[in-house]
Amino acid sequence: MDIIEKLAKKSFQDNIEYSDSNNSRDKVNNIKYLLYDFNSELDKIKFLNFHIDLTNEKYKEHLEVCNDLENCSINEEYETLIFYLQESLKELGVKMNDDTFTFEEKEVKDSQLEEILKQFEEVKLGNQIIYDDILKEINELKELYFLGKKNWTQLLAGKIVEMTAGGIISETVSKDILCLVKPTLGNLLK
Numbered sequence: 001m002d003i004i005e006k007l008a009k010k011s012f013q014d015n016i017e018y019s020d021s022n023n024s025r026d027k028v029n030n031i032k033y034l035l036y037d038f039n040s041e042l043d044k045i046k047f048l049n050f051h052i053d054l055t056n057e058k059y060k061e062h063l064e065v066c067n068d069l070e071n072c073s074i075n076e077e078y079e080t081l082i083f084y085l086q087e088s089l090k091e092l093g094v095k096m097n098d099d100t101f102t103f104e105e106k107e108v109k110d111s112q113l114e115e116i117l118k119q120f121e122e123v124k125l126g127n128q129i130i131y132d133d134i135l136k137e138i139n140e141l142k143e144l145y146f147l148g149k150k151n152w153t154q155l156l157a158g159k160i161v162e163m164t165a166g167g168i169i170s171e172t173v174s175k176d177i178l179c180l181v182k183p184t185l186g187n188l189l190k
Contacts, residue, residue, distance in 0.1 A: 002143070004043050007034070008050030016055060016081060024077055028084035035088075044092055049146040052085045053106070094146075101145045101152070109145070109152075113138045116177050120169075133168060 015030045031051055035044045059078035066072050094100075101109070120134050137159050144152055157178075164174040 004038075004046045005050055008047050009054065011047075012051055012054045016051070017058065024080040024084055027081065028088060031085070032088055041092060045089065045094055045146050048085055048089050048092070052082060052089075055081050055085065095148075100148060105149075106145050110142060113141060119173065119177070134163070137163070 011031055011034055015027050019027055019030075021027055021030075031048070035047065038044045038047065055078060059075070059082070062074055062078065063069070066075060069075065117135065117138055120131055141152070141156060141159070144155065147155065160169075160174050160177055163169045164171055169177075
């Protein structure tokens, strides 16, 4: 876990999960105030994305036990928080559209990346260094969903090409990986 994620988790607990405020806008303003501590736009985007992910996670947990989906004030608060956090991302120039990964899409991508890792378990036995490199690359991809679907997918394809060209993985293995994630890659493979 990197420092941005640690700071975001602490901020989420302080400003959303255990906050005394009932006003979603105040909660998000407190989070936005913390952005002044970051010089990097990328760190600001990551920080806000972690808040969105954590809020979505709590919202999803609540939906599983909610008795009144239409009139629940907790649902409204989570939706409002997510809206204001996304608006904060827009202020940083992030386009919130169908290019943004949803919580469910991130879970699917994580499971696909785990499937890729399973395929490399065979490589691990004789080539620990190669396996460690692949593990590092896949874990890095899991942290980069905030780049958006298009950029993330291009990065994934680039990593696969780079590992194939570098001899880390065979062309056959790279084709297997590409078949696994082909629905995501769409036009990049045509």
